[in-house]
Amino acid sequence: MRPISFLLLLLIAPCAQAGFHLGLGVADEIDGVHSQSATLSWETTERHPWEFMGGVIRARHDSRLHTPRVLFASVSKRFTWKGWFVQGGITATNSDTDVLSRHLEFQTGIGYRYRHLTLSLRHLSNANTGGRNRGENLLLAQYAF
Numbered sequence: 118m119r120p121i122s123f124l125l126l127l128l129i130a131p132c133a134q135a136g137f138h139l140g141l142g143v144a145d146e147i148d149g150v151h152s153q154s155a156t157l158s159w160e161t162t163e164r165h166p167w168e169f170m171g172g173v174i175r176a177r178h179d180s181r182l183h184t185p186r187v188l189f190a191s192v193s194k195r196f197t198w199k200g201w202f203v204q205g206g207i208t209a210t211n212s213d214t215d216v217l218s219r220h221l222e223f224q225t226g227i228g229y230r231y232r233h234l235t236l237s238l239r240h241l242s243n244a245n246t247g248g249r250n251r252g253e254n255l256l257l258a259q260y261a262f
Contacts, residue, residue, distance in 0.1 A: 136160045138235065138259040140172070145254035147216060150179040154255050165196050168204065174253060187212040187253075189241070191224050203227050208241050217241060218248035228257075235259040 140156035156172035174187040193206025208222045223244045228237025235258070242252025 136162070136261045138261050140235075140257045140259035142239075142255045142257035144174050145256075147177070147184070147251065148179075148182040150177045150182045152177050152184075154257065156257065156259070158259070160195070160261075165194065168193050168195055168206070174255070182215075184214050184216055185212055187214070187217060189222075193224055193226070197230075200229050200231055201227075202230065202237075210241075215249055216251045216253055217243075218250065219243045219246075222252075233261040235261070 136159070138156075138158045138160060140154075140158065142154040142156070144152035144154050152175045154172055154174045156170050158168050158170035158172075160169075161167045168191075170189075170191045170193075172189050172191075174189070176186040177184045188211045189208050191206055191208035193204045195202045195204040204224075204226045206224050208224045210217050210220055210222060213220060221243075222241045224239060224241050226237050226239040228235055237257050237259070239255040239257055240252055241255070243250055
């Protein structure tokens, strides 16, 4: 086998086994104003997989609070047990707002996966490392395909 063929096989093989997940969710109320989120993620197939996620949190427009639309990309490690999981990782955002005060945030989560469906609660914040630290809480439902 040629070296280039071997390298391509190494790159393609994990993709053939990995799972994609489409998610929709609700962002927690902040000053009485909630928002929605949408995500697309790719999860590796190990017992304790890595999750690579991209997503959007819709803008909040209200007389009490205004936050712009937030785009984010994250990588996190998931630790699983009988369908349940906890995870932690980092998230890059395009926004510096009253809610997410840095372009690099931490992500933590807890959830349950049953076959193709996953329900999780995620938290994005700077973990009180400086600046404002309200964070975003996302209740997320995902479907694997």
